[in-house]
Amino acid sequence: MNTEELETQVKKRRTFAIISHPDAGKTTITEQLLLFGGVVRSAGTVKGKKSGTFAKSDWMEIEKKRGISVTSSVMQFDYDDKRVNILDTPGHEDFSEDTYRTLMAVDSAVMVIDSAKGIEPQTKKLFQICKMRGIPIFTFINKMDRDGREPLDLMAELEEVLGVESYPMNWPIGMGKGLKGLYDIYNHRIELYQKEDKGINYVDLNDAGEIEGDHPLKEDSIYQEVLDEVELLGDAGNTFDEAKIATGDLTPVFFGSALTNFGVKTFLDIYLNYAPAPQEHKTIEETLIEPTNEHFSGFVFKIQANMNPNHRDRIAFIRICSGEFERGMDVKLARTEKKMRLSNSTQFMADSREVLESAVAGDIIGLYDTGNFQIGDTISNLKKPITFEKLPQFTPELFMSVNAKNVMKQKSFHKGIQQLVQEGAVQLYRSYNTGDYILGAVGQLQFEVFQFRMLNEYNSEVIMTPMGSKTARWIDPEQLDEKMSSSRNLLVKDRQDLPLFLFENAFAERWFADKYPDVKLTSKL
Numbered sequence: 001m002n003t004e005e006l007e008t009q010v011k012k013r014r015t016f017a018i019i020s021h022p023d024a025g026k027t028t029i030t031e032q033l034l035l036f037g038g039v040v041r042s043a044g045t046v047k048g049k050k051s052g053t054f055a056k057s058d059w060m061e062i063e064k065k066r067g068i069s070v071t072s073s074v075m076q077f078d079y080d081d082k083r084v085n086i087l088d089t090p091g092h093e094d095f096s097e098d099t100y101r102t103l104m105a106v107d108s109a110v111m112v113i114d115s116a117k118g119i120e121p122q123t124k125k126l127f128q129i130c131k132m133r134g135i136p137i138f139t140f141i142n143k144m145d146r147d148g149r150e151p152l153d154l155m156a157e158l159e160e161v162l163g164v165e166s167y168p169m170n171w172p173i174g175m176g177k178g179l180k181g182l183y184d185i186y187n188h189r190i191e192l193y194q195k196e197d198k199g200i201n202y203v204d205l206n207d208a209g210e211i212e213g214d215h216p217l218k219e220d221s222i223y224q225e226v227l228d229e230v231e232l233l234g235d236a237g238n239t240f241d242e243a244k245i246a247t248g249d250l251t252p253v254f255f256g257s258a259l260t261n262f263g264v265k266t267f268l269d270i271y272l273n274y275a276p277a278p279q280e281h282k283t284i285e286e287t288l289i290e291p292t293n294e295h296f297s298g299f300v301f302k303i304q305a306n307m308n309p310n311h312r313d314r315i316a317f318i319r320i321c322s323g324e325f326e327r328g329m330d331v332k333l334a335r336t337e338k339k340m341r342l343s344n345s346t347q348f349m350a351d352s353r354e355v356l357e358s359a360v361a362g363d364i365i366g367l368y369d370t371g372n373f374q375i376g377d378t379i380s381n382l383k384k385p386i387t388f389e390k391l392p393q394f395t396p397e398l399f400m401s402v403n404a405k406n407v408m409k410q411k412s413f414h415k416g417i418q419q420l421v422q423e424g425a426v427q428l429y430r431s432y433n434t435g436d437y438i439l440g441a442v443g444q445l446q447f448e449v450f451q452f453r454m455l456n457e458y459n460s461e462v463i464m465t466p467m468g469s470k471t472a473r474w475i476d477p478e479q480l481d482e483k484m485s486s487s488r489n490l491l492v493k494d495r496q497d498l499p500l501f502l503f504e505n506a507f508a509e510r511w512f513a514d515k516y517p518d519v520k521l522t523s524k525l
């Protein structure tokens with residue numbers, strides 16, 4: 001591919017994460033988007049969860065059983081001359097770490113909000129991360145086919161709670177049983193609400209922003225109310241500002257109903273217009289790598305074992321940051337300086353995949369991994385090696401000691417633990433003296449998923465003994481004296497064999513600091 005072609009291809013890419021509080025409708029809207037991309041024939045998420053056919057993005061066994069998304073999956077489709085990469089994320093806060101890492105791999109985010117609930121805790125947290133990173137956020141206020149909160153209320157909450165400006169791209173005309181349509185401020189038209197099989201019906205507006213001539217809607221008192229509200233928004237609200245959208249300082253807001261596919265196409269069309277194409281990426285060497293750089297580079301943001309239980313394989317997900325990927329190309333892994341040939345690549349449609357021959361900056365590729373990769377790894381064929389900025393890592397707060405129930409099955413127990421830990425599903429520590437396994441996590445559900453997967457994928461029944469919440473503090477190995485350890489500050493080592501203490505509580509930590517004033521402890525690696 002020559003430079004010009006690469007530029008054209010990169011400009012077509014839209015790579016985004018779809019995030020929400022659980023149950024806001026993320027899976028439903030994802031399915032509708034895929035339908036527009038011609039990917040799946042019938043949506044039916046909700047029916048699916050009950051009847052046994054599941055949303056394409058919820059493929060893991062445990063997700064099916066519990067009806068929640070626990071890992072992020074990747075989907076790709078073409079629409080309107082764009083190549084769209086959607087990264088689904090787990091909604092439950094116990095899997096925030098996975099979501100945060102995914103946010104490092106995208107150029108924008110779509111936030112789905114339940115109109116009856118407004119801003120929920122998980123929404124707030126995710127919004128803040130996006131803002132911190134300057135990721136443009138597009139908001140879809142969902143479930144307008146149900147009675148929800150007043151739109152003006154929701155907009156005010158968005159600004160107050162999230163500290164970000166908002167701009168309504170459209171405005172609902174009624175809600176619940178009284179939903180009549182959307183006043184499309186951006187496209188200057190009204191989109192009438194009707195069941196999806198009837199197709200989309202628009203009514204144009206005149207210069208004054210009203211329906212010209214006779215129309216049944218004009219008889220409805222709600223129509224006049226909406227005209228007043230829209231006028232108010234125009235006078236007192238924020239102005240549409242593309243530059244602010246690009247920096248994440250203003251979020252365009254769309255109303256709609258994912259379930260009845262109302263307002264979703266309007267959203268997608270405008271979104272693709274304003275969502276940024278792939279952006280440059282920072283390296284720890286303080287350089288910026290442009291997506292159109294002729295050399296290939298990318299980083300691993302996720303590792304997933306056993307995506308296909310029949311094959312027992314492991315896949316490293318790579319966000320391509322620059323250049324073009326070609327199957328069979330040689331790259332260098334920055335951490336080990338090891339050369340490798342990328343011959344085993346795949347692209348995703350949730351549970352189906354195809355061998356991938358080429359991809360460009362912005363795309364997500366999957367590489368079959370035999371244990372070479374770690375989360376956060378950079379690969380490239382740049383002449384001067386680079387390493388992309390570190391992915392956020394969370395210090396675990398909950399701990400469990402873990403053993404194999406059947407001592408005869410140690411082999412599968414160890415294998416399972418090693419693989420799931422490499423995925424970043426949980427953190428692994430070992431007791432300093434006995435070498436016993438201790439798992440650390442940010443949320444309780446991570447343990448449950450671990451236990452379930454150990455049994456299901458490695459046929460290893462594990463016994464987990466809760467150790468409660470602890471504070472992890474690393475100590476310089478030079479300063480370590482094993483006598484410092486007690487029942488209140490358990491001495492363990494991490495995967496890199498670095499020593500750390502697990503403090504029972506703040507009191508135990510202070511006590512330690514008083515006793516060893518010269519010892520410096522750190523909260524992160």
Ligand code: GDP
Binds near residue numbers: 259
């Ligand atoms: P997720 O947890 O965010 O992925 O949410 P889902 O897409 O699984 O949706 C959660 C529930 O809300 C399901 O029962 C959906 O049928 C329902 N739902 C999603 N979108 C809508 C909508 O637009 N209107 C209504 N009434 N229900 C919806």
